[in-house]
Amino acid sequence: MIRVMIWNENRHEKTDASVAAVYPEGIHGALAEPLRREPDMTVRTATLDEPEHGLGAGALESTDVLVWWGHLAHDEVLDEVAARVQQRVLQGMGLIVLHSAHMSKPFARLMGTSCLLRWREAGEKERLWVVEPGHPIADGLGPWFEIAHEEMYGERFDVPSPEATVLISWFAGGNVFRSGCCWTRGKGRIFYFRPGHETFPTYKQRDVQMVIRNAVRWASPGDGPVMKLGDAEPPLEKL
Numbered sequence: 168m169i170r171v172m173i174w175n176e177n178r179h180e181k182t183d184a185s186v187a188a189v190y191p192e193g194i195h196g197a198l199a200e201p202l203r204r205e206p207d208m209t210v211r212t213a214t215l216d217e218p219e220h221g222l223g224a225g226a227l228e229s230t231d232v233l234v235w236w237g238h239l240a241h242d243e244v245l246d247e248v249a250a251r252v253q254q255r256v257l258q259g260m261g262l263i264v265l266h267s268a269h270m271s272k273p274f275a276r277l278m279g280t281s282c283l284l285r286w287r288e289a290g291e292k293e294r295l296w297v298v299e300p301g302h303p304i305a306d307g308l309g310p311w312f313e314i315a316h317e318e319m320y321g322e323r324f325d326v327p328s329p330e331a332t333v334l335i336s337w338f339a340g341g342n343v344f345r346s347g348c349c350w351t352r353g354k355g356r357i358f359y360f361r362p363g364h365e366t367f368p369t370y371k372q373r374d375v376q377m378v379i380r381n382a383v384r385w386a387s388p389g390d391g392p393v394m395k396l397g398d399a400e401p402p403l404e405k406l
């Protein structure tokens with residue numbers, strides 16, 4: 168079983184009636200719902216206002232893949248919690264970073280760049296093109312899918328060059344964006360997925376849910392060796 172933890176800031180839902188109308192169960196609830204139907208996943212949720220944001224050491228130790236949505240309150244995330252998430256990723260925990268979480272503390276720590284991008288809130292059409300059809304995150308998708316209304320994110324996206332770019336977005340306003348990006352850090356796999364502005368029902372769309380489900384499976388910890396660093400063992404051949 169893949170032990171999934173969905174983390175949501177959960178502030179827009181409390182303060183903005185239009186967001187609460189789109190996501191009455193919270194963005195975390197909407198993200199959890201389709202994953203709970205997967206036979207190989209167990210799903211928990213945690214939010215910013217819980218003690219240690221619901222991510223005490225025990226919670227992270229028992230998480231295989233962490234999904235992160237945040238926007239208004241990145242600065243309120245305790246540095247020690249962000250550092251703990253980073254360490255768990257280096258040890259092998261998968262991390263799925265959604266939409267405005269491009270500026271979250273755990274993602275910024277793991278990328279080491281500004282993670283800034285260009286944005287426009289005009290509710291324009293987004294078309295996401297699959298550019299790596301053999302990648303497991305593209306399983307079940309068509310050549311492209313569309314989201315009728317989304318916030319625009321445009322290049323440049325100031326992140327290290329991804330190890331794989333699975334999706335590229337085109338927006339009606341003319342911008343393009345690397346929308347589905349993969350990295351490894353230590354033993355951990357990281358996937359950034361662009362869609363999910365809080366005022367649109369993006370996470371209720373089937374293609375979007377499929378990408379997140381595939382990404383959770385892809386990011387779940389592998390079975391690679393624990394590498395001993397520092398002094399090497401004695402020579403394996405006679406010197």
Ligand code: ZN
Nearest residue numbers: 267318364365
């Ligand atoms: Zn947004």
